[in-house]
Amino acid sequence: MKITTQTIRKLKEERPIVALTAYDAIGARLAAEAGVDLVLVGDSLGNTALGFANTIPVTLEMMIHHTAAVARANPKSLIVADVPFACAHGSFDRVLENCAALIRAGAQAVKIEGGSEMADTVKKLSDAGIAVLGHIGLLPQQYHKLGGYRKFGASPDEFDSLLEDAHDLESAGAFAIVGEMMDHEAAKAVSKKAHVPLIGIGSGPHCDGQVLVFTDVLGLGTKPPPFAKQYADLGAQARAAIAAYADEVKTRKFPQAQN
Ligand code: KIV
Numbered sequence: 001m002k003i004t005t006q007t008i009r010k011l012k013e014e015r016p017i018v019a020l021t022a023y024d025a026i027g028a029r030l031a032a033e034a035g036v037d038l039v040l041v042g043d044s045l046g047n048t049a050l051g052f053a054n055t056i057p058v059t060l061e062m063m064i065h066h067t068a069a070v071a072r073a074n075p076k077s078l079i080v081a082d083v084p085f086a087c088a089h090g091s092f093d094r095v096l097e098n099c100a101a102l103i104r105a106g107a108q109a110v111k112i113e114g115g116s117e118m119a120d121t122v123k124k125l126s127d128a129g130i131a132v133l134g135h136i137g138l139l140p141q142q143y144h145k146l147g148g149y150r151k152f153g154a155s156p157d158e159f160d161s162l163l164e165d166a167h168d169l170e171s172a173g174a175f176a177i178v179g180e181m182m183d184h185e186a187a188k189a190v191s192k193k194a195h196v197p198l199i200g201i202g203s204g205p206h207c208d209g210q211v212l213v214f215t216d217v218l219g220l221g222t223k224p225p226p227f228a229k230q231y232a233d234l235g236a237q238a239r240a241a242i243a244a245y246a247d248e249v250k251t252r253k254f255p256q257a258q259n
Helices: 005-011 025-033 060-072 092-104 116-127 140-146 156-172 184-193 214-218 234-250
Strands: 017-021 038-041 078-082 109-113 131-137 176-180 198-201 209-212
Touching: 005 078, 005 176, 017 214, 025 038, 025 060, 038 060, 038 209, 060 078, 060 092, 092 109, 092 116, 109 116, 109 140, 116 131, 116 156, 131 156, 156 176, 156 184, 176 184, 184 198, 209 214
Parallel strands: 017 038, 017 209, 038 078, 078 109, 109 131, 131 176, 176 198, 198 209
Antiparallel strands: none
C-alpha cells in the first residue's frame, strides 16, 4: 500500500521512520524496494547529482524535473519534494504556484526550510490542500547568511526557539518536521513535545526517524558530513567495474567476435 502523510504521522507512535533522498527513478526504486518510508527529492540534488558546491543554485525547474523522474518509479514510499532556495518566499500566489508545480510533477508533499517565520505560509498551503514537511535547525539554504554549516540548539535561546519553531509548524499543519544538525537534547525535547514526527539528520538518536542523503549512504559522495553513516562503498565498486570494462575494450576482449 502507498505510504501517505497520515502513515508517516502514525509511525511516530510505532517505530522510527526511515527517510532517504533520491533524485531519479533508479534511486527511488531502490529506496522503495529496500523499505524506505519517505523518499525526499532534496535540494541536496545540487551538491550531489548536479555537482554544485551547495543547494543554493538549485532552481524550481530542476526540482520539477527530478521530482517527475522519482515519481515515474512509482515508489510505495511517500514522495516529498524540496521547495528550493527563495521559492517559498514572495507573494502567496507565487509560493502556491511553485508548490503546486512540484505536486503536479508527482510529489505528495513539499518540504519548506524555516521555523516560526514560515508558519503562516505552511498554514495557507495546508488550507490549499498541500501537505508540508517542515525543516528546522540548520537550514542549508541560508548558507551564505550563516557563513557555513553548524549545529543548532545548544544555547538556551536556540533550544527554546527550536521548540517554538516545531510548535508553530505543527499548529500550522505540517505533517512532520525535519530537524537538521540539532543539539541532541533539543531534538529530544522537540520529539517529546511535538505530536508530529521529528525526522532527524545529524540530530542524534532521540528523533522519531532519520533521513540521510543517498550518495552518503552508498559511498558515492565526495564530502559526506561527519554525522552520516556509509553502508556500502558503491563508488569503489563502480570504479572497478568501469575500469574492467575499459580494460577489456582496450585489449579487445570485449566484445567477442562472432563465430
Ligand atoms: O536536501 C536535502 O537532502 C535535505 C536533507 C538534508 C534533509 O533537505
